[in-house]
Structures are given as C-alpha cells and as structure tokens.
Amino acid sequence: xxxxxxxxxxxxxxxxxxxxxxxxxxxxxxxxxxxxxxxxxxxxxxxxxxxxxxxxxxxxxxxxxxxxxxxxxxxxxxxxxxxxxxxxxxxxxxxxxxxxxxxxxxxxxxxxxxxxxxxxxxxxxxxxxxxxxxxxxxxxxxxxxxxxxxxxxxxxxxxxxxxxxxxxxxxxxxxxxxxxxxxxxxxxxxxxxxxxxxxxxxxxxxxxxxxxxxxxxxxxxxxxxxxxxxxxxxxxxxxxxxxxxxxxxxxxxxxxxxxxxxxxxxxxxxxxxxxxxxxxxxxxxxxx
Amino acid sequence: xxxxxxxxxxxxxxxxxxxxxxxxxxxxxxxxxxxxxxxxxxxxxxxxxxxxxxxxxxxxxxxxxxxxxxxxxxxxxxxxxxxxxxxxxxxxxxxxxxxxxxxxxxxxxxxxxxxxxxxxxxxxxxxxxxxxxxxxxxxxxxxxxxxxxxxxxxxxxxxxxxxxxxxxxxxxxxxxxxxxxxxxxxxxxxxxxxxxxxxxxxxxxxxxxxxxxxxxxxxxxxxxxxxxxxxxxxxxxxxxxxxxxxxxxxxxxx
Numbered sequence: 006x007x008x009x010x011x012x013x014x015x016x017x018x019x020x021x022x023x024x025x026x027x028x029x030x031x032x033x034x035x036x037x038x039x040x041x042x043x044x045x046x047x048x049x050x051x052x053x054x055x056x057x058x059x060x061x062x063x064x065x066x067x068x069x070x071x072x073x074x075x076x077x078x079x080x081x082x083x084x085x086x087x088x089x090x091x092x093x094x095x096x097x098x099x100x101x102x103x104x105x106x107x108x109x110x111x112x113x114x115x116x117x118x119x120x121x122x123x124x125x126x127x128x129x130x131x132x133x134x135x136x137x138x139x140x141x142x143x144x145x146x147x148x149x150x151x152x153x154x155x156x157x158x159x160x161x162x163x164x165x166x167x168x169x170x171x172x173x174x175x176x177x178x179x180x181x182x183x184x185x186x187x188x189x190x191x192x193x194x195x196x197x198x199x200x201x202x203x204x205x206x207x208x209x210x211x212x213x214x215x216x217x218x219x220x221x222x223x224x225x226x227x228x229x230x231x232x233x234x235x236x237x238x239x240x241x242x243x244x245x246x247x248x249x250x251x252x253x254x255x256x257x258x259x260x261x262x263x264x265x266x267x268x269x270x271x272x273x274x275x276x277x278x279x280x281x282x283x284x285x286x287x288x289x290x291x292x293x
Numbered sequence: 294x295x296x297x298x299x300x301x302x303x304x305x306x307x308x309x310x311x312x313x314x315x316x317x318x319x320x321x322x323x324x325x326x327x328x329x330x331x332x333x334x335x336x337x338x339x340x341x342x343x344x345x346x347x348x349x350x351x352x353x354x355x356x357x358x359x360x361x362x363x364x365x366x367x368x369x370x371x372x373x374x375x376x377x378x379x380x381x382x383x384x385x386x387x388x389x390x391x392x393x394x395x396x397x398x399x400x401x402x403x404x405x406x407x408x409x410x411x412x413x414x415x416x417x418x419x420x421x422x423x424x425x426x427x428x429x430x431x432x433x434x435x436x437x438x439x440x441x442x443x444x445x446x447x448x449x450x451x452x453x454x455x456x457x458x459x460x461x462x463x464x465x466x467x468x469x470x471x472x473x474x475x476x477x478x479x480x481x482x483x484x485x486x487x488x489x490x491x492x493x494x495x496x497x498x499x500x501x502x503x504x505x506x507x508x509x510x511x512x513x514x515x516x517x518x519x520x521x522x523x524x525x526x527x528x529x530x531x532x533x534x535x536x537x538x539x540x541x542x543x544x545x546x547x
Contacts, residue, residue: 144377173347204348205348241354281358281362281477
C-alpha cells in the first residue's frame, strides 16, 4: 500500500546517494560542495544501512568538508574514524589535513613527520608536506621536495603532473615540458598531456618549438578530435610557422594546409553551436 | 592618474569568477563601452581562464576573440583582472604584468586589477580589490580616491544573492567555453540576471554607456582595516590537495 511505496522510495534515494558518492570517489572529483550535501545527509540519516562503506564515506566527506570550511562536519567524521581505527596512520593523516585546513601548518607538519618516523615510505604524508609548502607559497621548496620525491617514486603520475603545474607557474617551461614528456611516455593515449605539452612548447617560442607544438596539437587531436584547445592550437601554430620568414616553401605550404584544415574544422564545430561564432580568419595573426 | 569607475556588472562577474573556481588562479579582461579619453569606465568584463594562466596559446586566442567581439559591439579592452590561488599573496604575477602590458599598448590608461582573496569573506565591507595603473613603464598602486564603484552595497548584495542561489555557476569563462563550445563566454544569460537584480535606479549604470542615467557617483574610499582572525574566503581554506589518491577500502587495521 502507500506505506510500502514510501519505503521503496527511501531505499532508492539512499542507494542513489551512496552510488553517487562512490562514483565521485572513483573519478577523484573535487566537487566538495556536492559531496558535503549528499554525504552529510547520508551519514545523518542512513548510517546504519551503509555497512563497512561508512568508513570510506567518512573519509571522503571529511576531506570535502575541509574543502568547504565545514570544520564541524570534518571533526565529526574524524572522531568516528579515530574511534574505529585507533592509532591508524591513515587517520593520522586526515587529522593532519584538518590542521592544514585550519592553517596550523607547523602542527600539521609535525603530524606528518610522526607518520614518517613510523613509516618512512608513507607517500601520503610526504605529499601532504609538499602541499603545505605549496599552500604557504613556498614554490621553490615545494618543487625541490617534489623532485626528491619523484627520484624515489618515479612512477607517480599525479606527482609528475603536479610538478609540471608548479613549473608552469614559475615560468620554467623547459622543466614543465620534461615532466609532460614523462607523462606522455607512460600515458601515450592521454590527449590532455599531448595538448598541454604542445601549449608549453608554443609558449617557449621559436620555430623549433612551434613545430613541435604543432605536431603535438595534431597528436592530441588524433587521440581526441573533440579537443578544441588542440584544434585552435593547431591553427595558431601552423599559421605562425607558415608566416615565418625562416621556413622554406615546402614547409610553408604544408603548414598553410594544416591551418586551412583546422579553420575548416573550427568553422564546422561552431556552425553546429551558433554561440560565440566569430570568423576564424579574423583570429590570431594580430602580432602577439 | 585618471579616475576609474567600475560598474556593478563588471564587478559582480569578476567576483563570481573568483568564487566559481576557488582553488585556482583566475583572470579576465575589463571592457569599456565608453569612448576613450577622460575617466576609464569599466562597464563589463570577460572572464578568461582558470587553468594554466601563464601559457600562451589560449591567452592569445582569447585576447584575439575578445578583441574581435569588442570591435563588433563598440567596446574596448581597458584592463585586466586576476585572482591568485594563493590567498596570502595578491600581488600581480609576471603573467599578469605581461598581459596588462599588452593591453596598455592599445589603451594608454589601462588598469590592472587584483582581487584580494584574503578579503573575500561574507561580511566584507570594502571591495576586495587592488588596482594598478601604468606610470612610466611600471605598474603602480592607484590612489584609492580615484576608484569609484557606484552603489557598492547594492553591488555587493547582488553578488551575494547570486552566490546563495547557486546562479554563479551560470558564469562561463573562456576555459569553460573551450570545454563545451555551446556555452557562451559573453555571458548574456548571467548579464540579464544581474540586470534583473539591480534596482531601477541602478539599471542605467549596468546596461548602457555612461552619459545615460542620473545615478550619482559615490566615491568609495577603502578603509584600511585588514581581515582579522582566520581568513575565511567564500570558498574554502587553502587546503591544497596535490593529489587525492585512490583510496583503498578500509580494513580493520586502517
């Protein structure tokens, strides 16, 4: 009857919420506001139904809560985890993250140091220490520590990417390119790394770098023909090369063709959407 | 040493841009629909990036596209804004200076505006912005008395309202446009919402070139109070995840 229907709806809502949280965990989404919304309700209303999932949810919600200045919620989650896993390094690291969020960087650092004393290979603690340097604006130190970290943990993709971002912010494009080269080697099908590499090369400037950038924009497009940055990048790099007085006629001709192809693709893409449609020919080649 | 007026529309969108990407540095262009000469009236802005601000290709692309759009809509690029991810430092970065220099080549009283993330708490009483102008070849701090924001309280309230209602997610920057080109970086929808929220008395300062409307100019002098206590941004504290590792399932020994 009517009562039965309500229960079913509740169950559906509950499973939807739980599945959403799982998906966000798996995709490593930083949609913290949403996680707090869904997670807080799940914890408050449906804790008993979650079984062992509850611990990983507490962790996920805690981190999201820190991201949203919800120390009250973060504290609650932390207490539950401390009760269940006393002495756990993983919980200790979460406590450290909370200290970071409260900008108590020295205390946080000490927390991570104590983890590392017990377990010198604890990568999470090391990364948190580097995050602290970043939060404090100590880029040079963060870069140095991250380089040291990568000497030991050379396969850590995310660390390489983080390092490339740090280098870009310091305008050290050569080193950023090196990091992206590592990433492209180990992730040859990832169009984003190709495209970012191309952007860095373009930024470095000079004919050789421009040609490299064009190649990698093209590669990114091969891997994902919907990558608009790569498409525009191809147009821009090819146009610049074609306009350079240093290239011979063959190279010029080839790049004019690439640019024309890109123009065509761009126009086609915008035909469909009709928003922000501007004549591509007017793009670029204003002196940059 | 000229006067600069910042419209409600420009301020609100710029502010919402910073709120929409709280963990990123963001930047954008300041536009004017008034003719050159005299005071600089910033009547609109175009939010540009929230990733890889120092990289050239997308910045160049965006500058060119906005330039073309401005020519079509009788506007000019008169300045540049940026909010740094690291809230403890709101000084212009090399890339900010570079882009501002470029703009100054075409517009000799261009302004460089930095949003001070540390002063963006919900109960802020002064606009969290710092403005620079070009003197000789250097960007120097502008005299606060030459910066004007009409109806500041109303502007601030409009920004808060849009944040509360979640409408700030309507804002499209150039980066977002490239992720999905059906999204409009001129933000017509959001502009309409902002105009809606503004009082009739303020409407003329939003939609139209100056010279129309009789809104009185309120010169706003910043107070020198700095944020006390814990810095609460609209968004969050500066917890910099470098990476959220894929968390293995919990076991009894954690």
